[in-house]
Amino acid sequence: MDADMTDQSNSEIKTGPAGLAGVSTEPGAKKPDPILVADNITRTFGGLTAVDVEHVEIQRGAITALIGPNGAGKTTFFNLLTGFDQPNTGSWSLEGKSLKGVAPYKVARLGMVRTFQLTKVLAKLTVIENMRLGATGQKGERFWAAPFKFLWGAQEQSVTEKADDLLARFLLDKKREDFAGSLSGGQRKLLEMARALMVDPELVMLDEPMAGVNPALKQSLLGHVKSLRDEGRTVLFVEHDMDMVRDISDWVIVMAQGKIVAEGTPAAVMADQRVIDAYLGAHHDTDLSELDEERLEAEVEAEIAQEEDSK
Amino acid sequence: MDILEILRAALQQALGPQAIVFALAAIGLNVHFGYTGLLNFGQAGFVAVGAYGMAVTVVTFDAPFWLGILMAIVAPLLLAVVLGVPTLRLRADYLAIVTIASAEVLRFVFGAVETKDTFGGSNGLNGYAGPFQRANPYSSGIDLGVVSFGRNDLWSLTVGWILVAVCCVLVWALMRSPWGRVLRSIREDEDAVRSLGKNVFAYKMQALALGGVIGGLGGMFLALKQASVVPSDYSTLMTFYAFAALLLGGAGRVMGPVIGSVLFWFLIAGLGSFFSQSAGEGGWIPEVIMSDTQASLIRYIVLGLAIMLLMIFRPQGIIGDRREIAIDGR
Ligand SMILES: Nc1ncnc2c1ncn2[C@@H]1O[C@H](COP(=O)(O)OP(=O)(O)O)[C@@H](O)[C@H]1O
Ligand SMILES: [Mg+2]
Numbered sequence: 001m002d003a004d005m006t007d008q009s010n011s012e013i014k015t016g017p018a019g020l021a022g023v024s025t026e027p028g029a030k031k032p033d034p035i036l037v038a039d040n041i042t043r044t045f046g047g048l049t050a051v052d053v054e055h056v057e058i059q060r061g062a063i064t065a066l067i068g069p070n071g072a073g074k075t076t077f078f079n080l081l082t083g084f085d086q087p088n089t090g091s092w093s094l095e096g097k098s099l100k101g102v103a104p105y106k107v108a109r110l111g112m113v114r115t116f117q118l119t120k121v122l123a124k125l126t127v128i129e130n131m132r133l134g135a136t137g138q139k140g141e142r143f144w145a146a147p148f149k150f151l152w153g154a155q156e157q158s159v160t161e162k163a164d165d166l167l168a169r170f171l172l173d174k175k176r177e178d179f180a181g182s183l184s185g186g187q188r189k190l191l192e193m194a195r196a197l198m199v200d201p202e203l204v205m206l207d208e209p210m211a212g213v214n215p216a217l218k219q220s221l222l223g224h225v226k227s228l229r230d231e232g233r234t235v236l237f238v239e240h241d242m243d244m245v246r247d248i249s250d251w252v253i254v255m256a257q258g259k260i261v262a263e264g265t266p267a268a269v270m271a272d273q274r275v276i277d278a279y280l281g282a283h284h285d286t287d288l289s290e291l292d293e294e295r296l297e298a299e300v301e302a303e304i305a306q307e308e309d310s311k
Numbered sequence: 312m313d314i315l316e317i318l319r320a321a322l323q324q325a326l327g328p329q330a331i332v333f334a335l336a337a338i339g340l341n342v343h344f345g346y347t348g349l350l351n352f353g354q355a356g357f358v359a360v361g362a363y364g365m366a367v368t369v370v371t372f373d374a375p376f377w378l379g380i381l382m383a384i385v386a387p388l389l390l391a392v393v394l395g396v397p398t399l400r401l402r403a404d405y406l407a408i409v410t411i412a413s414a415e416v417l418r419f420v421f422g423a424v425e426t427k428d429t430f431g432g433s434n435g436l437n438g439y440a441g442p443f444q445r446a447n448p449y450s451s452g453i454d455l456g457v458v459s460f461g462r463n464d465l466w467s468l469t470v471g472w473i474l475v476a477v478c479c480v481l482v483w484a485l486m487r488s489p490w491g492r493v494l495r496s497i498r499e500d501e502d503a504v505r506s507l508g509k510n511v512f513a514y515k516m517q518a519l520a521l522g523g524v525i526g527g528l529g530g531m532f533l534a535l536k537q538a539s540v541v542p543s544d545y546s547t548l549m550t551f552y553a554f555a556a557l558l559l560g561g562a563g564r565v566m567g568p569v570i571g572s573v574l575f576w577f578l579i580a581g582l583g584s585f586f587s588q589s590a591g592e593g594g595w596i597p598e599v600i601m602s603d604t605q606a607s608l609i610r611y612i613v614l615g616l617a618i619m620l621l622m623i624f625r626p627q628g629i630i631g632d633r634r635e636i637a638i639d640g641r
Binding site: 082084103104105106108109113114115116120121122123124125129132133134136138139140141142143145146147148149152156195196198199 | 481491493502509517521
């Protein structure tokens, strides 16, 4: 079955920057040039094992999608990788540097920047101030330099130019002077993504970037994500929108119940029986959120039944 | 009813040393709460440590006056580190609990019999303010018609208001900078700030220290003005008055705490004078309704009511930004 699948995907595979041609489609497959490597990561909440990843590698310069049903542990995995949560076991490294026990802000400084599924915009700051905050190495952020504008004024200007540039690309330039708290859900997603890019990250981790973004904007967002790859950055994103996954990702990793159950090119993964079982279901093209709900309900019912059995 | 007398009493307090002490305490709180979102319920502790830092250095350790002034800055700095290191990594409420408790502990330690040799017990310390009084350049007081201040008060007020102005300029300069932007962002969502590579703990520590030192300057000023420090001055009431002043004026605004403090003491004194004239002998409020003692206390009820109404109809404070309140922090 595997050989068959590789054949099929070879015709689809995007060579070039991603360099993922010929990579095995087994879960935890070795990549030619991994930027991020994680081993034996587990995280339990009480009795629930939210994440249990044996081995995973993220290819440098590629766009990797992390998909899976609600509650699969994708967000928790993001939190663990970026230091916002601590795993029970495991080790992981960015560009060979271990990130175990490294504080979130240091992870960001090392070039791994994430956005949040539940957006975290700074409501009582203007959009442009939100953006400026993202810039790194600001002289004016040091206490002793802060009172003296001549020390940081010039840098602030270049930061602002960069911010305005990004705002224009994300079609938020008209909102420049508005409080971020007045933005809609989709606009908040955009702002958070644009703000993360102010950091100039090597690896961008986006948690459901398309949720709540209107279809017209989605297209241009897809373009931005692709251009990130063209600039040499690595993108890892969680998404339920299968069109987006199919359109832009070079590689897809499927999680279910905390484990990685499949990997491969988009086309290969979507044809994979394990994925269809775990996630896509028989109605491949029906609305996924509806499907998720059904699945979740079924899961909950099963759990309740199990608990009652054990009593 | 003597309106002029009410106005005189109100202005005397609004421009006087009390307003300065609470303006400084509230400017510090503004850095903590208004800008960074830190819940410091023990600002009185920082004020006390500023006052005692100076007095103890000069009186107990017989050190020169300038070293006393230096210690009025160093002592609150140390307190900020001691309180901040264990709590600032935790959720916001831990700082609130620790600060309110430590302020009380400090007050009891300063007033305790066991530490009388160092802190002077409940009578406090005095005899350190000589150099300050001798530096007074004025030869007489000032009479502005409605209000008048004696020679010593005039000197204290000059120094005090200059101190307030300097702190305001410093806060203004800091808060317009990228450093201030990080602080305001922490107030909104510290995880977002972390995710962008900023060391949130270090910024919170700096904010706690800065606000504490400004509060400590308030203590130093009070100690210089009174020429004595007594522990009973630094009760939790001081913290709550400072918070009242801050909210009255507008948190997160440079001038908010100053306007709030001036207004707070204007109202306290003005209402006090109004009710003491109104009740008792010769007043228009009959004895059955309100006695003399009640008249001296009713102002706090009225002031509390005023603050409540303000929070309902103008929650951003006197000079706050309406737009900010309209934002919901989803
Ligand atoms: N802080 C937490 N406390 C308890 N359970 C949690 C916590 N965070 C996540 N979980 C559980 O872990 C599982 C994975 O959640 P999550 O990572 O958010 O899934 P996903 O992002 O894939 O939808 C879910 O069952 C969720 O209920
Ligand atoms: Mg999630």
